[in-house]
Amino acid sequence: MKLQGLTSIRTIKAMKTGLCLAQFSSHSQGLPKVKLSDEELMSKVLNRRWMLHIPDTEIHQIKLSPSQGRNRDGPSGNLSFLNNTKPYFGDDLMEKGSEDSFFYVVRDDLLHPLVNGNKARKLDALLPLLVDYSVTDVVTCGGCQSAHAAAVAVSCAERGLKSHLLLRGEQPEILTGYNLISTIYGDITYVPRSIYAHRMNMLKSHADLVASNTGHILCCNDILESSLSAQSSTSSSGHIDDHGNTENHPRKVVIINEGAGDVVALLGVIRLVQYLCQSYLLGKERQIKLVVDAGTGTTAIGLGIGAQCLGLPWEVTAVMLADTIDAYRQQEQKLISDFRTRFGFHLTDHCLNEVDGVVHWVARFHQRKFGNVLEGETETCQQIAQQTGVLVDPVYTLAAWEMATQLSREEMEGGAQVVMLHTGGTLGMFGLAQRYKSYFRKLKEGSSSVKAALH
Structure with missing residues (x-):
């Protein structure tokens, strides 16, 4: 096995693709300095092939009203919800005269039967790159019920690539939910928690095994760098054949970090922001509080970068689920730095260069x-x-729903409009039903008591 690098010729190729027509000034390191508008910036950053044919997604409006007889703790306690699946996005989103608060839900959970929510967005830019560079195998990791691992397995299988999934812990007695999907579509290896704790070493070691002596391990960042230099929809490295045949070609293995927490994952999320801020949807002038649940935090950071790059008056609120605030801020600084590095040619003099947090x-x-x-x-x-x-799960999307509910009530008096991004992952409910049998049994008991009352 050997690590294969891809030489960056970004400056030369960029000059050849029309950027030479822009106004350049000197740069301290000799690179051209370009001043781009928000629209020009996005057109350069997002000029690529995508996994999702269009960025469109449904947006629903959730109206809140007091509920009699309910006495539960939390933002959703004592409330009823009503879904307007065809809301109007006019000049006045606040619906003056309405006594009930409301928020919007971006229904990314409806993007794909198995690959939906932020999982689809984070793979949106990456999957075409893997095909363009004739990648044969993908190695990634996640929990036993990882929606990310399942999304990678399904997306790779749809394109003739082989996925190798390292799942934390032991194989469950009954395969269900995302664990079942991962098992059907990918090559599963269960890893002891002590080994999984050292994720990068674990991923690299497994990639070495997959690549064997004749294969190559490609770096996601190098592939992205080369694609930026080409500024085209295809790569000079060629394409994998229609059947993903690897018999006559050495394996090319790519490692995708847990939760797709790489800079390339930001691009699909930024593409979503560009779609949402169109004038007939949320627009570019309204104050928006965009709420999302945070596992790795990558989606929230992508939303924040997109809002900054487009100059939107949006505040991204991320509900922390898996780590400390210091760890999330460290990841935020890392991804912003990586984004500046990869797209520095396009971001020169842009306001994002002066932002520490988004x-x-x-x-x-x-x-x-x-x-x-x-x-x-x-x-x-x-x-x-x-x-x-709308199906939400108690681990991820319920947290965002509760925060959106709370903020919508706080912003009711003419404040910002609250929008929740549904990150999908609802098949994880099957795994939770196995783990928390007593809690889910209460759903059945509640249904039985209602039937008894009717009789």
Whole structure:
């Protein structure tokens, strides 16, 4: 096995693709200095092939009203919800005269039956690059019920690539949810927690095994760098054949970090921001509070960078689920730095160069160890599903729903408009039902009591 690098010729290729027509000034390191408008910046950064044919997604409006007879703790307690699936995005989103607060939900959970939510957005720019560079194998990791691992497995299989998934812990007795999907679509290896704790060494060691003696391990950042230099929809490295045949070619293996927490994952999220800020949707002038749950934090950071690059008056609020605020801020600084490095040619003199943070990190209403479910949360998810048709899970999206509910009530008096990004991941409910049998059994018991009352 050997590590294969891709030589960067960004400056030369960029000059040849029309950037030479812009106004240049000297740069301290000899690179051209370009001043771009927000639209020009996005057109350069997002000029590529995508996994999703279009960035479009549905947006629903959730109206809140007081509910009699409910006495649950938390932002959703004593409330009922009503879903308007065809909301109007006019000049006045606040619906003057309405006594009820509301928020919008970006329904990215509807993008794909298995690859949806932020998982689809984070793979949006990466998957075409893997095909362009004739990648044969992908190595990634996640928890036993990782939606990310399942999304990688399905997306790779759809394109003739082989996925190798390292899942933390032991194989469950019954395969269900995302674990079942990962097993069907990918090559699964269960890894002891002591080894999984050292993720990078684990991923590199497994990539070495997959590449064997004749294969190559490609770096995601090098592939991205080369694609930026080409400024075209295809790469000079060629394409994988229609059947993904690797018999006559050495393997090319790419490592995708846990949760796709790489700079290339930001691009699909930024593309979503560009779509949402169109004049017939959320627009570019309104004050928006965009709420999202944060696992690795990559999606929230991508939303924040997109808002900054487009000059939007949007505040991204991320509900921390898996780490400390210091760890999230460290990841935020790292990804912003990586983004500046990879797109520095385009970002010269842009306001993002002076920004240290683009996300407002907040704690969950009921804090707990990551992955835990508290009593009453399954019933809240059931209530939301029955009243709105929107399925949220108690680990991730319920946290964002509760924060959006709280903020919408605070902003009711003419403040910012609240928008929640639904990050998908609802198949994880099957795994939770195995782990928290007593909580999910209460859903069945509640249904039985209603039937008994009717008779």
